[in-house]
Amino acid sequence: MSVWTDKTSNLLVDGEWHPGSGGRFETANPATEEVLGTAANATAADLDRAIAAARRAFDETGWSRDVDLRVRCLKQLGTALQEHAEELRELTIAEVGAPRFLTHGAQLDAPVADLAYFADLAAGYEWTRDLGVAEPMGMPSRRWTRREAVGVVGAITPWNFPHQINLAKLGPALAAGNTVVLKPAPDTPWCAAAVAEILLRETDIPPGVVNVVTSDDHALGAQLPSDERVDLVSFTGSTATGRAVMAAAAPGIKRTFLELGGKSAFVVLDDADLGAACGLAAFTVCTHAGQGCALTTRLLVPRERYDEAVEATAKALRGIGVGDPDEPGTVCGPLISARQRDRVEGYLALARDEGGEFVTGGARAERDRGFFVEPTLIAGLTNDARVAREEIFGPVLVILPHDGDDDAVRIANDSPYGLSGAVHGGDLERARAVAARLRTGTVGVNGGVWYGGDAPFGGYKQSGIGREMGVAGFEEYLETKLIAEPA
Structure with a gap:
């Protein structure tokens, strides 16, 4: 060629x-x-x-x-x-x-x-x-x-x-x-x-x-x-x-x-396997360094298990890290350009100004060359924060607490976007019911993959x-x- x-x-x-x-x-x-x-x-x-x-x-x-x-x-x-x-x-x-x-x-x-x-x-x-x-x-x-x-x-x-x-x-x-x-x-x-x-x-x-x-x-x-x-x-x-x-x-x-664009929510219900769900959310936001419009970048977890979820998600993100995209085991490679890295770093600075806590990440990765940013988990914010509402296009996950299914749906839908989403729960019918209430073009339930040539893809709202x-x-x-x- x-x-x-x-x-x-x-x-x-x-x-x-x-x-x-x-x-x-x-x-x-x-x-x-x-x-x-x-x-x-x-x-x-x-x-x-x-x-x-x-x-x-x-x-x-x-x-x-x-x-x-x-x-x-x-x-x-x-x-x-x-x-x-x-x-x-x-x-x-x-x-x-x-x-x-x-x-x-x-x-x-x-x-x-x-x-x-x-x-x-x-x-x-x-x-x-x-x-x-x-x-x-x-x-x-x-x-x-x-x-x-x-x-x-x-x-x-x-x-x-x-x-x-x-x-x-x-x-x-x-x-x-x-x-x-x-x-x-x-x-x-x-x-x-x-x-x-x-x-x-x-x-x-x-x-x-x-x-x-x-x-x-x-x-x-x-x-x-x-x-x-x-x-x-x-x-x-x-x-x-x-x-x-x-x-x-x-x-x-x-x-x-x-x-x-998208700012999709990953909703974890109170009967879900919390560790598995948080691990999948971490993997998803790190895939291709978070440079995907349909990737889930808001993690909604039960308030009573918030601290546990923060710890599990941060551990998963640290385990993924960044790597050479040419290596078979790499999930999170570089951002596309210096300009895009600057954009992501601008949102990290904004998160700090808004009162967010970097549980892990929050900076450039320590590599000699390339446009790498560490997988980042931001805690301590509400869904009103700009980093919870605007598309960042980097390996940055905002974790938010919810007070049950209705509240989770409210937070998930409280967005100008409606491209994708995910719901994880132990009771499949309950998870399906929550998924049905999300105003998004695609939803994965319990790890279901919606991508395919025969599957329509697009979004609601903006x-x-x-x-x-x-x-x-x-x-x-x-x-x-x-x-x-x-x-």
């Missing part, structure tokens, strides 16, 4: 590999701070050409109408990515700082495998449905519904799980018959470019159907929601940026899918609009047309 071996990557525009008109920018290893190589730096003109290519491919080719071609191409892409899995794995560990164990799941292998799900979904989907005959206003008519691709999709993605999020947009969008302009995050250009190179070389996807535009300009993606040639914007990132995407799309009444993955995620990329004829 030349992106990895040549230490450089380009733009994919209209079926060709381009150097980009803005020069090049560096991509670095967050565990060592060493420069890995360079990526093509796109300008607004490059993105304009990519949008034009996607528009032509949708309007002037048969891609949107040829289900068999789309199914074949998605299966080709999935197979090709699997064949390059080990190269992609090493690249992902190096560029993302992703722990090696996680690349066997949501950081690589799982989203690649999910492409087959979307291919099969398109192959068996009911694209037309006969509604039968009716007599509106006394005129017998036979009606059909027809599902059709929306058109050109502008996909804007973050750096934390680049393969999962890039492929969770590309898979269903392409299966539905759309063309795509993908603008990945500046921190992880190679992950997107490597997939683009494999797609270009090893699939029959026509020119212009997929365009991948890398840039060090975080603001370049704002061009997509404001461009009249783009029919839908699919954005994953912060809630603040999501608001800006909505505002830019509003003048054109452009469809938007938004998967945004955690987003719409669903990604599953049938619901596929249908985000479809329009509905009604056709009527005289009966």
Whole structure:
């Protein structure tokens, strides 16, 4: 794979590999701070050409109408990515700082495998449905519904799980018959470019159907929601940026899918195995250094066992520690950049100012290089504290006491977000009842895993609009047309 071996990557525009008109920018290893190589730096003109290519491919080719071609191409892409899995794995560990164990799941292998799900979904989907005959206003008519691709999709993605999020947009969008302009995050250009190179070389996807535009300009993606040639914007990132995407799309009444922030609660009931629950909460918040929007970052425990829970959670966090993401046993690797480390340290300072106690952690990890922060447990605060309400995106867990199921639900729901959550209890029916009252898009009960290609993912409230993955995620990329004829 030349992106990895040549230490450089380009733009994919209209079926060709381009150097980009803005020069090049560096991509670095967050565990060592060493420069890995360079990526093509796109300008607004490059993105304009990519949008034009996607528009032509949708309007002037048969891609949107040829289900068999789309199914074949998605299966080709999935197979090709699997064949390059080990190269992609090493690249992902190096560029993302992703722990090696996680690349066997949501950081690589799982989203690649999910492409087959979307291919099969398109192959068996009911694209037309006969509604039968009716007599509106006394005129017998036979009606059909027809599902059709929306058109050109502008996909804007973050750096934390680049393969999962890039492929969770590309898979269903392409299966539905759309063309795509993908603008990945500046921190992880190679992950997107490597997939683009494999797609270009090893699939029959026509020119212009997929365009991948890398840039060090975080603001370049704002061009997509404001461009009249783009029919839908699919954005994953912060809630603040999501608001800006909505505002830019509003003048054109452009469809938007938004998967945004989270401050999810891990609720421990009074009949739960406290040690096991607290251990799992610690593991979860440390996974990929806490850089996941759906990770549970508020731990709600029974007040009468609060001290015991604090001790058990702190012990688990100390046992996890930080490590080299290349090592199989590492759970908590580096943060993506110095900028992100500064952000997390800013919240640690805020926690101290708000009166929080660092039971463990609370500082940079003692390592010579890399953007590492210690797994941190903050006690002594209420749910009104900013560190209990705002997304930190680091290995930082706030522990809060609750006074029973009703109070736990109240605290969990007292958040501007509603992306994910977890409930642990000894009585399964009771735990399910609490889970049913949480206003979140996903909930794990007693360790249940909600992730999967067939499982819709998204949030309530300020955690987003719409669903990604599953049938619901596929249908985000479809329009509905009604056709009527005289009966």
